[in-house]
Amino acid sequence: MAGILVPTLVLPLLLIAFIVLRFGMQITFPIERGLVFPMALVPAIWGLWSMLWQWSHERTHLPLGLHGALLPLLLVPAGGTLATSLRILALGSQGVTWFENVYVPYAWIAPCFLAALAGYYLAWKYIVGFANRVLGIA
Secondary structure (H helix, E strand, O other), X not given: OHHHHHHHHHHHHHHHHHHHHHHHOOOOOOOHHHHHHHHHHHHHHHHHHHHHHHHHHHHXXXXXXHHHHHHHHHHHHHHHHXXXXXXXXXXXXXXXXXXXXXXXXXXXXXXXXXXXXXXXXXXXXXXXXXXXXXXXXX
């Protein structure tokens, strides 16, 4: 339960931002194709990842923050493969194109991925760790 706390709190905020962008500011690219699937799957993945840490912690002694930072190493390739197969993401010679409208150069992807790793590390270390302590499972 502690693992699903963060995405359950963050994803409604992303949904609000989507609603404001889509309906309030009339931005017309089809972001909802890439929004629904993560909103349904990410909390479950975080919960399973938290259970995996609880199960393996006695053997691996891996810190919770580091365990959480490993999750994007699985999510990004899986999400990229799925987005490419669903034609949400198109790979080009100089960068990627999301939703046929948003172009991201490859030079921006590595720093964004490192920022995601750092964000996941901090979220797992402090927020999930706090929730684990409150629930008495840490």
